Structure formats: C-alpha cells, structure tokens
Amino acid sequence: MNVAPRVHLASPPALDGRGRTGLADEDRYLRGLVEHVLFTRPGERVMRPDFGSGVDALVFAPAGDELAQATRGLVHGALQRFLGDLLRVEEVTVVATDARVDVTVTYSPLRGPASDPPRVVQVSGGPGVAPSSQGAP
Numbered sequence: 001m002n003v004a005p006r007v008h009l010a011s012p013p014a015l016d017g018r019g020r021t022g023l024a025d026e027d028r029y030l031r032g033l034v035e036h037v038l039f040t041r042p043g044e045r046v047m048r049p050d051f052g053s054g055v056d057a058l059v060f061a062p063a064g065d066e067l068a069q070a071t072r073g074l075v076h077g078a079l080q081r082f083l084g085d086l087l088r089v090e091e092v093t094v095v096a097t098d099a100r101v102d103v104t105v106t107y108s109p110l111r112g113p114a115s116d117p118p119r120v121v122q123v124s125g126g127p128g129v130a131p132s133s134q135g136a137p
Helices: 026-039 065-083
Strands: 007-009 023-025 087-097 100-109 119-126 129-136
Touching (some): 023 026, 026 119, 065 087
Antiparallel strands (some): 100 119
C-alpha cells in the first residue's frame, strides 16, 4: 500500500511563491519545530509561557565546560518535553569557545522507516552574534 507523504503548514508560517500559505514536507516541518524550541524564550508565548529552551539566558555566561553542559541539558530537555511525541533526540553536542556557542542536535523522526538516517540541525550564536541555523545532510 502506498502512503502519501505528509504535508504540513510551514513552520515558521510563510507564504509560498504564489502568495498562498506555505507548506512543508515532514523533514522541513520537524526542523522548523526544533528551531522554534531552540529560539523561543520561556515566557515569550502568551498562551504557552513555559514553551522554549531558555538557552538565550546563557548568552552572557562564561564559556567553558559548565556552559556546554548546561546548554546540552536545556536543549535536550526542552526538545524531549515539547517534541518527544514527534522525534527522538539522538544526541546534543555543544561547543563553547570564546563568545560563541555551537549547538548540534541530531534527531530521528518517530514516524517513517526506522532505517532513515538521523537528521541534524546546527545552531550558532553568542553576544553580538545573530543566532543562525543550518541543516546538515
């Protein structure tokens, strides 16, 4: 039996090239949700004040192993709490050097074949550095 691919509203909400509501496939949708959790501060959403990772609170913390451990715990916990029914967090890697923090999240969707390779999202930021995100194959 052929199963049609899942299509979701784009996350974050966007318009497509024709000015219509943007759509996203499963991979792009999950990636957007991971970014939402990472880039949202708790208290930022009125109807869900507990939503978010709180990583931004660590921006001015001194870089080092303590910052890396705290960031890893916040990211892993937030992803598990808010997206645990959609994905499995395989690994969270944090590298804190000078004023820059690089976070790499490796996750596997819970829907779909178990043989699919894990997905990777890399996020970087720090004081005076605009947060950025990129995916890795």
